[in-house]
Amino acid sequence: MESRSGRLAWLPHLILVAGLALVGFPIYVTFVGSTMTTPDILSGRMSLIPGGHFVENYLAALTQGMPQLSGVPVARLMANSLVMALSIALGKMLISFLSAYAIVFFRFPGRMVCFWMIFLTLMLPVEVRIVPTFQVTANLGLIDTYGGLAIPLIASATATLLFRQFFLTIPDELIEAARLDGAGPLRFLVDVLLPLSRTNLAALFVILFVYGWNQYLWPLLVTNTASMTTLVVGIKSMLTVDANTPWHLVMAMAILAMVPPAAVVLLMQRWFVKGLVDSEK
Amino acid sequence: MATVTLSAVTKSYAGNAVIHGIDCAIEDGEFVVIVGPSGCGKSTLLRMVAGLEAITGGTIAIGGRVVNRVEPKDRDIAMVFQNYALYPHMTVFQNMAYGLKIRGLGRDEIRARVDKAAEILQLGALLERTPRQLSGGQRQRVAMGRAIVREPQVFLFDEPLSNLDAKLRVQMRVEIKRLQQRLGTTSIYVTHDQTEAMTLADRLIVLNGGVAEQIGRPIELYERPASLFVAGFIGSPAMNFLDGVVGEGGGVTLAGGTPLAPLPHGAPVGAAVTVGIRPEHLVPTAEGEAAAHLHVEMVELLGADTIVYGSLGEGGPSLLLRLNGIAEIAAGARLPLGFPVEQLHLFDKTSGRRL
Numbered sequence: 001m002e003s004r005s006g007r008l009a010w011l012p013h014l015i016l017v018a019g020l021a022l023v024g025f026p027i028y029v030t031f032v033g034s035t036m037t038t039p040d041i042l043s044g045r046m047s048l049i050p051g052g053h054f055v056e057n058y059l060a061a062l063t064q065g066m067p068q069l070s071g072v073p074v075a076r077l078m079a080n081s082l083v084m085a086l087s088i089a090l091g092k093m094l095i096s097f098l099s100a101y102a103i104v105f106f107r108f109p110g111r112m113v114c115f116w117m118i119f120l121t122l123m124l125p126v127e128v129r130i131v132p133t134f135q136v137t138a139n140l141g142l143i144d145t146y147g148g149l150a151i152p153l154i155a156s157a158t159a160t161l162l163f164r165q166f167f168l169t170i171p172d173e174l175i176e177a178a179r180l181d182g183a184g185p186l187r188f189l190v191d192v193l194l195p196l197s198r199t200n201l202a203a204l205f206v207i208l209f210v211y212g213w214n215q216y217l218w219p220l221l222v223t224n225t226a227s228m229t230t231l232v233v234g235i236k237s238m239l240t241v242d243a244n245t246p247w248h249l250v251m252a253m254a255i256l257a258m259v260p261p262a263a264v265v266l267l268m269q270r271w272f273v274k275g276l277v278d279s280e281k
Numbered sequence: 282m283a284t285v286t287l288s289a290v291t292k293s294y295a296g297n298a299v300i301h302g303i304d305c306a307i308e309d310g311e312f313v314v315i316v317g318p319s320g321c322g323k324s325t326l327l328r329m330v331a332g333l334e335a336i337t338g339g340t341i342a343i344g345g346r347v348v349n350r351v352e353p354k355d356r357d358i359a360m361v362f363q364n365y366a367l368y369p370h371m372t373v374f375q376n377m378a379y380g381l382k383i384r385g386l387g388r389d390e391i392r393a394r395v396d397k398a399a400e401i402l403q404l405g406a407l408l409e410r411t412p413r414q415l416s417g418g419q420r421q422r423v424a425m426g427r428a429i430v431r432e433p434q435v436f437l438f439d440e441p442l443s444n445l446d447a448k449l450r451v452q453m454r455v456e457i458k459r460l461q462q463r464l465g466t467t468s469i470y471v472t473h474d475q476t477e478a479m480t481l482a483d484r485l486i487v488l489n490g491g492v493a494e495q496i497g498r499p500i501e502l503y504e505r506p507a508s509l510f511v512a513g514f515i516g517s518p519a520m521n522f523l524d525g526v527v528g529e530g531g532g533v534t535l536a537g538g539t540p541l542a543p544l545p546h547g548a549p550v551g552a553a554v555t556v557g558i559r560p561e562h563l564v565p566t567a568e569g570e571a572a573a574h575l576h577v578e579m580v581e582l583l584g585a586d587t588i589v590y591g592s593l594g595e596g597g598p599s600l601l602l603r604l605n606g607i608a609e610i611a612a613g614a615r616l617p618l619g620f621p622v623e624q625l626h627l628f629d630k631t632s633g634r635r636l
Contacts, residue, residue, distance in 0.1 A: 173366035181380035182354035
């Protein structure tokens, strides 16, 4: 606020800086650790100035086969994470967009039953249904596949409800005008509904990508071989009980795991905020 | 161009009838206005013609073809909505071209039609803008442009001017009338505004509670309203209504005891009637010729007219009087009034029908 002047002007800044330092410091330490060697980190007096092994450590993490991961390099894990996060985000968007479209714009028997069934799944957290979901996934032979990683997480009540709320704000006259113009349901979906939903889609993509990328429990269960697991699970596998944990590489992996979600948020920030703030009607 | 024929059209929602059998033959090129208070079913009727509401009973024919089971897009109609219903993400050009594109018209043909409509509606400079960059009046014009480019048999207007401010409304009203005369397309127009109805219509349908009270030319409705409802609805300020009784020899006496000059009617002696007279037809007279006196309560000077509010005698039924020009009358004055026989309307008090 530019108009805020006088002696209290520094207070909000102080609070912001303090908050930033609180959140940012551990990340900074992780980054510093990723540029050192493990003995440096474990020496007990770790410097807060980045060391000289940045290129070396990251190159090693990305390309070298890790003994703790049965010789799989981190680049592979990143690719797995990316495939999973993208499949979950795009799959969720597609499914929830279409189901909200059906629920809002069509009158069919059992419409409200469908709606309430979707709504009810909101009340079941992942952990409650994880055992039966695993059973089904295993029976379908999806263990250690990208399908197994992504498909069970695609159905989304939250996204469906979000789209439903947005669709309900679309005036009836617009639908009728499209009908008079001769646009069938599919054309209306593609030519009118999709362009009008783009900010919502963008905001949802950001949220869902981060959600998918950060999954831990499910990938841990559904993957057995190291080459199919994700980066987030991989970090945990690197921490061995004996003293052989390569901390410099773990730190580098942690930083690598943070980069893609941060990039998605930053790149799509404008759309993301727009989608959350106004529904652009 | 086409005729539109409504035969015994009814509509009910879950057994509740909202339209009770409307019959009307709209001629080719005619401008028909459906007018009535909110909730009278006028929009429903229009939407049935458009195909947006199912027809419960009766038939609607456009150009001689019964369209009860025809999809809206195949009825060869175009509709202008109250809130314009423009596609917010498309430019003005795309908004107008969308329907033509779906119909599979060629690029050049679309361009030519949109350009022509844009020229008629003076939208040429706005074709690349999106609706949010337009004012209300401009959006309204785009909505009409979208209807024009289709070159439909019938235009349907659903209260298209009610979202505009008063000045723009008058201006657009004139534009719509001019446009319709130029294109000669059969038009059905729904409004609750009796001024819009009177000025635009070749013929009016006055709808009340899903029943057509009267169908006719605006002046017919003004001069010979068929019912109390039409009499009260058409004309502004609204018609004065006074209770009266038919006396011996057929003369009508007002409730306050004022006898009126004998006028032709078919009501029996002793029947309770409602006497209607428009504010502009009441005339101040010389003291000796007065049929009654108006006790003036308030005077509005509008410049072109003067509206006098008062009551017939102290505490009697209230009465409105409209005089041409500026008349200096003070509140509290006693104004001698005459009731010209030829301007009186007589209605049955119970049925509300004209006598």
